[in-house]
Amino acid sequence: MQIEKNQKLLLGNAAIARGLYEAGCVFVSSYPGTPSTEITEEAAKYDEIYAEWATNEKVAYEAALGAAIAGGRAFTGMKHVGLNVAADPLFTSSYTGVNAGLVVAVADDPAMHSSQNEQDSRHYAVAAKLPMLEPSDSTECLEFIKLAYNISEKFDTPVMLRLTTRISHSQGLVTLANRQELPLKEYIKNDSKYVMKPANATKRHPVVEQRQSDIEEYANTSTLNRIEFNDKKIGIISAGDSYVYAKEAFGTSVSYLKLGMVNPLPLKLIKKFTDQVDKIYVIEELDSIIESFCKANGVNVEGKNMLPVIGEYSQQLLNKNLLSKENDYNELKINIPVRPPVMCAGCPHRGTFYVLKKLGLTVIGDIGCYTLGSTIDTTVCMGASVSMLHGFNKVRPESADKRVGVIGDSTFMHSGITGLVDIIYNNSYSTLLILDNSITGMTGHQQNPCTGLTLKNLPAKAVSLETLCKACGVENIQTVDPNEVDTFEKILKSELTKDAPSVIILKRPCALLKTVKKDSYARVDADKCKSCRACMKIGCPRISFETKKAVIDESLCIGCGLCTRMCKFDAIEIISRASN
Amino acid sequence: MTKNMMICGVGGQGSLLASRILGQAALSQGWDTKVSEVHGMSQRGGSVVTYVRYSTNGRVASPVICKGEADVLISFEQLETARWLPFLKKNGKIITSTQKIYPMPVIAGNAEYPQNIIEEIEKLDVNISECDAIDVARKLGNEKVANVVLIGLYAKYSDLDKQIFTDAVKACVPEKFLQLNLTAFEAGYNY
Numbered sequence: 093m094q095i096e097k098n099q100k101l102l103l104g105n106a107a108i109a110r111g112l113y114e115a116g117c118v119f120v121s122s123y124p125g126t127p128s129t130e131i132t133e134e135a136a137k138y139d140e141i142y143a144e145w146a147t148n149e150k151v152a153y154e155a156a157l158g159a160a161i162a163g164g165r166a167f168t169g170m171k172h173v174g175l176n177v178a179a180d181p182l183f184t185s186s187y188t189g190v191n192a193g194l195v196v197a198v199a200d201d202p203a204m205h206s207s208q209n210e211q212d213s214r215h216y217a218v219a220a221k222l223p224m225l226e227p228s229d230s231t232e233c234l235e236f237i238k239l240a241y242n243i244s245e246k247f248d249t250p251v252m253l254r255l256t257t258r259i260s261h262s263q264g265l266v267t268l269a270n271r272q273e274l275p276l277k278e279y280i281k282n283d284s285k286y287v288m289k290p291a292n293a294t295k296r297h298p299v300v301e302q303r304q305s306d307i308e309e310y311a312n313t314s315t316l317n318r319i320e321f322n323d324k325k326i327g328i329i330s331a332g333d334s335y336v337y338a339k340e341a342f343g344t345s346v347s348y349l350k351l352g353m354v355n356p357l358p359l360k361l362i363k364k365f366t367d368q369v370d371k372i373y374v375i376e377e378l379d380s381i382i383e384s385f386c387k388a389n390g391v392n393v394e395g396k397n398m399l400p401v402i403g404e405y406s407q408q409l410l411n412k413n414l415l416s417k418e419n420d421y422n423e424l425k426i427n428i429p430v431r432p433p434v435m436c437a438g439c440p441h442r443g444t445f446y447v448l449k450k451l452g453l454t455v456i457g458d459i460g461c462y463t464l465g466s467t468i469d470t471t472v473c474m475g476a477s478v479s480m481l482h483g484f485n486k487v488r489p490e491s492a493d494k495r496v497g498v499i500g501d502s503t504f505m506h507s508g509i510t511g512l513v514d515i516i517y518n519n520s521y522s523t524l525l526i527l528d529n530s531i532t533g534m535t536g537h538q539q540n541p542c543t544g545l546t547l548k549n550l551p552a553k554a555v556s557l558e559t560l561c562k563a564c565g566v567e568n569i570q571t572v573d574p575n576e577v578d579t580f581e582k583i584l585k586s587e588l589t590k591d592a593p594s595v596i597i598l599k600r601p602c603a604l605l606k607t608v609k610k611d612s613y614a615r616v617d618a619d620k621c622k623s624c625r626a627c628m629k630i631g632c633p634r635i636s637f638e639t640k641k642a643v644i645d646e647s648l649c650i651g652c653g654l655c656t657r658m659c660k661f662d663a664i665e666i667i668s669r670a671s672n
Numbered sequence: 673m674t675k676n677m678m679i680c681g682v683g684g685q686g687s688l689l690a691s692r693i694l695g696q697a698a699l700s701q702g703w704d705t706k707v708s709e710v711h712g713m714s715q716r717g718g719s720v721v722t723y724v725r726y727s728t729n730g731r732v733a734s735p736v737i738c739k740g741e742a743d744v745l746i747s748f749e750q751l752e753t754a755r756w757l758p759f760l761k762k763n764g765k766i767i768t769s770t771q772k773i774y775p776m777p778v779i780a781g782n783a784e785y786p787q788n789i790i791e792e793i794e795k796l797d798v799n800i801s802e803c804d805a806i807d808v809a810r811k812l813g814n815e816k817v818a819n820v821v822l823i824g825l826y827a828k829y830s831d832l833d834k835q836i837f838t839d840a841v842k843a844c845v846p847e848k849f850l851q852l853n854l855t856a857f858e859a860g861y862n863y
Contacts, residue, residue, distance in 0.1 A: 095702045101695055103709065126711055205710070229706075229735075262735035263695060263707040333735075340734035408738030419740025422796045423758045428751065429783035431775035433683065433718035461716065536711065628780070633717055636779045647806075647815050 098268045104259045107230040107266045108169070108197060109134030111237025115193075116274040117141055117167050119159035121152040123506065124535040125171030126206040127260040128199035132169055133538070136547045140271060145538055145547045148474070148506040149174035153181045153196065157250070160194035161286060163276035165241055169197040172213045173473060177507070183220045185250050187296040188286050192277045193244035195237060199255040202377050203404040206257075206534075208459065208471060210402070212378035217252050217355035221300050223307050224252040224355040225316065226332040230264030236352065239316060247303050247310075254354065256377065258333045258404070308356040316352030319365050323347065327369030329362065329382055329393065333405070334375045340407035341415075357385050366391050373398075373414065377405045435464050437634045438603030438610075438650035440529050443574035444498070446630050446654075447581045453496055453588075456481040458508070460500040461533045461602075466631060474503050478511030481522045489521070493588040497524045501557065502532035502540040509564070515593050516565035523587050523594045526557055527574070530601040537605065561595045568594035575600060575654050603650055612651030612668045616642045620663035627655045627664065676737045677724040680756040681748030682773050683710075683717050686819035689844060690746065691722040693823055697832060697840035698726035708735040719752055719775075746826055748805070748819065749773050750789045762797045767826045769805040769818060801825060808859050817856035820845075824860020834861065 102110060108131045112120065120143040122132040136143035146152035149170045159166035170178060175198045182196070198216070201207040217224035225240055227233045233255075240251040284292050311317055322344045330338050331351040338348070349365040351357070366372050366386075374383040374395035383395040398413050399405070411417040435442055445465040448455050457468035458477035470480060481497035488495075499508045504526050515522050532538040539545045544554035561569050568590055572580045580598065587594035601608050621641045628635060634645045635655060642663070644655070656664045677694055679687045688709055695707035708723040723737045742760045747753035747768040760766065768790065777783035790802050803825050805818035820841065827837040838857060845853045 095699060101699050101705060101707065130711070258708060258735050261709045261711055263692075263705070263709070264732075264735070265699070265704060336733040336735070406736050406738050407734050408741075419738070420762050421740035421758045422760065422762060422793075422798055424754050424786075424789070424792050424796075426754065426786045426789075426792070427783070428755050428786065429775050429777045431682065431717075431719040431751070431755075432777075433716035434776050436684075436716060464716065534716075631776070631780075633774075633776060633779065636774050637781070647810075 095265070096267070099265055100268060101263045102230050102234075102266045103130060103261065103263050104227070104230050104233045104255065105130035105261070106134040107233035107264070108237055108253070109138070110266065110268065111234040112141060112167050113138045114234070114269050114271050115238045115241045116165050116272040117241070118164040119156060119166040120144070120168070121146045121155040121159075122169045123147070123149045123152050123174060124532055124538040125174045125199070126535055127201060127257040128169045128171045128174070128197060128255070129535045129538065130260070131197060132547070135167070143547055145540060147541060149178040150180060153178035153185075156194055156196070157181060157185050157190075160190045160192050161188070161279065163192050163279050165193045165274065167195050167197070169199070171207065172198055172200045172211050173207065173209065174198070175213055175216055177474065179216065182216065182222070182250070184288050186220045186222050186300055187288055187293055189248035190244055190250060191279060193241035194250040195240045195244060195253055196250055197253040197255060199257070199260050200378070201257050203257070208473065210378065212381070213254055214354055214381045215379070217254070218381070221304050222250055222252050222355070223247070223353060224254050225352055226254045226354045227259060227352070228332055228335045228350070229259065230262070230266050232352065233259065234266045236316070243307070243310075247307055249303055249307075254332065256333050304356055308358060311353045311356060311358035312360040314353065317358055317361055318350050318352075319361070320348040320350065321368070324369045325371065327365060327372045328375055329365070329372065329386070330375040331382070332377070334377045337405050337407050337410055338375050341410040351382065354382070357382060359389055362386060362391060366393070375399065375405070375410065433464060434633050435461065435631070436603055437632055437648055438608070438652040440574050440598070440600035440602065441465060441527055442630050442632065443577050443580065443654050444525065444527060444598050447577055447584060448496065451581070451584070453494055454484070454491075456484060456495065456497040458497070458499040458503050459534075460503050460527075462498055462500060462527055465498070475499070475507030475511055478508045478524055479514060481524065482511065482515050482518070482520050485520055485522050492521045495523070496584075496588070497522065499524065499526055500533065501526060501528040501530070501542045502538075504557070505541045505555065509560070512561065512564050512566070512595070520593055521591055523584075523596070526595060526597045528557060528597050528599045531605060533602045533604075537602070557597050566593050566595050568592060569597070570594070571597040571599055573600050574598040575652060575657075577654070577657055603652065608650070610650040611670060612666050613646045613649040614644050614651055614653065614655055614664050615646060615667050616644055617663050617665065620661050622661050622663070624660070626658045626660065629658060630654055673729060674725060674727045674732060676742045677744045677746065678721060678737055678742045678756060678759055679724070679746045680719070680721040680752045682752065683720045685720075685748040686816060687720050687722050687748065690819040690823055691724050693820070693837070693840045693844045694724040696843050697836050698724070700836060700839060701832070703728050704731045706732045706735045719755060721756060744826065746822055748822065751775065751785065753793065754786060754789045757793065760798060764798055765829060766793065766798055766800040767822055767829070768800065768802050769822060770802050771804070771806045771818070801829065803860065803863050805860070808863065809856060812852065812856055812859060814852060817853055820853045820856040821860035821863070824857040825863050827857070828861050828863075
């Protein structure tokens with residue numbers, strides 16, 4: 093194979109961004125979420141595309157819909173749970189349709205590498221009656237984006253692009269092409285199409301139903317779906333990453349119907365395929381959607397009777413479950429301790445959680461790095477800390493002084509504000525901690541409305557958390573550095589006893605930020621160390637006990653100094669790297 | 673022929689760059705290549721594994737590597753070498769750093785870090801080369817380049833020419849850090 097100059101290894105997400113560029117997309121608005129984040133980060137690198145971080149996925153979707161109706165090709169990308177947030181505009185935009193093309197990418201996370209649930213977003217395409225494409229590799233990521241815009245404009249519909257972690261986060265070879273420069277489409281006022289009041293919406297629903305059957309007809313002949321005939325004893329119907337696992341496991345020993353469009357499904361094409369093969373397996377990660385569709389239409393297939401609805405698939409899983417075949421391998425007959433993700437050395441959340449644990453509080457958690465805090469009682473979804481805290485306190489008011497909510501700065505912007513307003517409006521006593529680390533941390537350092545910079549690194553007005561909370565009606569607002577554990581503890585105790593809502597803003601930047609100095613480290617004086625293990629209480633991954641004395645891994649310590657506050661014997665000192 | 677390479681370590685050790693260098697090396701030979709990365713929560717000090725697959729005569733389908741499939745396992749940390757060992761083919765090649773990073777259960781005293789991991793692996797049906805990559809990198813002035821030291825050591829045992837790897841390092845590392853990384857590669861190659 094000759095690699096041409098215009099061929100490149102690209103991450104699936106970067107290939108999508110390239111597809112957006114080549115398809116003449118002019119507007120991208122998203123909220124970060126693993127495994128979708130890099131699409132928008134990569135798109136922002138093209139000067140021709142306006143790209144932004146929105147406050148949440150609903151806002152992003154609506155902004156992209158507005159841009160598309162205004163006449164520019166638009167895009168929004170999100171993780172699967174982000175689509176739950178954007179579901180409201182998603183469903184009704186199916187009725188309004190678009191003007192210029194609108195593509196929404198949703199990245200599912202089978203096996204939950206970095207997520208709180210394992211939902212299968214294909215259900216949304218079925219429920220909202222929207223076409224959904226599903227690429228199998230980086231090449232298709234790029235090509236399908238271009239096709240998605242064509243479908244969007246041809247059938248006047250938003251188009252969904254479904255990804256999974258392995259597609260988003262695998263690099264594969266793509267062929268680059270030039271950008272298609274498109275003039276904005278004319279915007280013509282059309283209230284019967286864009287104003288979805290009942291009188292208009294009732295007329296749009298039949299349009300949606302007709303569109304569904306038109307697109308199904310298109311799917312029967314589109315190059316998105318293809319039959320690969322080999323031996324006809326076994327036929328496999330598959331899509332996305334499941335298809336490449338099947339190819340890896342079975343090669344050319346079976347025939348394939350490879351679906352690039354997973355909604356609507358092409359019944360005629362499926363029948364054409366299944367009529368010519370003896371035994372048919374549907375291989376689809378997560379839920380039974382293709383299989384259920386086949387069975388509902390009288391097509392005799394197997395699949396979920398042998399394959400799980402839980403977790404990721406792989407060639408190994410298919411070999412084992414369908415062929416009872418397993419590889420030989422070596423393994424050590426020893427107990428290998430697990431290595432769960434932990435808060436980094438110098439993490440600003442460490443001081444916060446030390447105090448929460450010390451006071452034995454119930455901690456209503458949220459989505460972010462602080463989910464790794466050992467004392468968290470609940471984690472459900474973005475913003476839930478604030479509103480769940482409210483519910484907890486209304487039902488158990490007598491223990492409200494033993495309970496806090498914790499939420500990060502970006503998550504608070506995303507969907508914490510409405511919960512806080514609810515607390516104020518409904519006369520709650522809740523105490524909320526906003527962990528302001530000056531960045532969107534877990535997804536890998538994205539700017540947000542509090543940081544004063546946009547996605548394209550342009551200066552922006554930074555939202556002041558203090559002013560915002562005050563405007564919501566909070567009268568007790570305190571700001572403190574979480575590493576000042578004694579001060580924080582004092583403030584927290586005081587706020588918890590108040591008969592009014594309180595917000596404590598714990599302000600300290602993420603230790604991984606380049607702007608955070610890492611020019612010192614902590615060292616234990618073994619002579620002074622009394623082996624009391626007080627320093628171990630903060631759960632820092634750099635402190636361990638090797639020879640009955642505390643030892644600090646100096647190379648990976650950033651000298652945040654939290655451990656020095658734990659030691660009553662002054663056995664830990666901060667040493668400047670410059671003095672070495 | 674498809675070749676499967678795995679890189680494992682602890683989040684933050686630089687496995688992404690190492691996998692990109694290996695991917696670039698394969699691609700430069702005109703071979704279809706897939707590189708599977710890890711982003712997000714599991715990166716935060718957790719066990720991290722990336723896959724590099726290339727085919728010298730066809731296409732690569734799956735981006736992942738499963739048990740008993742890897743030709744090569746490059747590991748940045750001993751416990752991770754033990755954890756991912758089952759993914760190596762019988763007779764496969766291991767390049768491992770002797771570095772130990774204690775996971776939280778060990779630090780907290782709830783589990784023990786296994787002893788003699790490398791000695792135990794040497795008794796098995798594998799070919800292992802170890803290197804104190806952190807020490808080598810430290811002597812070069814920056815522990816962060818331990819990943820490229822190990823790539824250098826791998827290059828010594830690879831069928832591919834050394835030049836292919838150094839070109840790949842040049843293609844993947846920003847100009848500012850290039851000389852340091854090339855020196856790290858040499859140090860690994862000559863280890």
